[in-house]
Amino acid sequence: AWSIIWGGLSGGMPILAGRVLGVGTIDWVGLMLAASVLFWIPTHIMTFSIRYHEDYQAAGIPTFASAYGFIKTRKIIAISSVLAAIAMGLSAYGIGIDIGYFRIMIVLSVGLLSLAAISTRNPSDKWNFGLFKYASLYMLGSMLLLAAVAF
Known part of the structure; x- marks a missing residue:
């Protein structure tokens, strides 16, 4: 469990550093x-x-x-997906993403949350691996949308 927390913290540092480089300070959007x-x-x-x-x-x-079993792991996955979508949505709002891009972000988030819910309620290798693949596409799509605001 600790490796995921430390990995997540270190994974978040490059985007925070980029935000600080861009705006000159640590702000709530970067966090x-x-x-x-x-x-x-x-x-x-x-x-x-x-x-x-x-x-x-x-x-x-x-x-x-x-260590904790598949049921607890799937619950953690679902909770973390909700928190990731909320944090990404707040970031988009803070950056000033326009309503059109924000709607796309909502669609991406609904996809992530739907797959997390399905994988929790109806566990299978198919749904689990689908969520794994979609999570990467979700992050890529969300970051591209945020980058589009800059152009």
């Missing part, structure tokens, strides 16, 4: 951008560790799922 990465990491990493659970077990590598 929300970093939080969006921090909360996105469990969705990305834990779905991967569920998919390859047997491989991790065979290699003797502990994972959150092996």
Whole structure:
């Protein structure tokens, strides 16, 4: 569990550093951008560790799922997905994204939250791996939308 937290914190530092470089100070938008990465990491990493659970077990590598079980892991994934979507939405608002781009962000977030909910309520390898893949597309799409505001 700690590796995910430390990894999420370190993963959020580049976007915070970029924001500080751009605006000259640490502000709430930069902190929300970093939080969006921090909360996105469990969705990305834990779905991967569920998919390859047997491989991790065979290699003797502990994972959150092996320590706490699949049910708790899926709940953490769902909660972190909600928090990531909220942090990303607040970041978009703070940056001043226009309503058209914000609607696209909402659609992306609904996709993430829907897959997280389905994966929690109806667990399967298919839904889990779909969420893993979509989480990456979600982050890419969200960041591209935020970057589009600058141009």
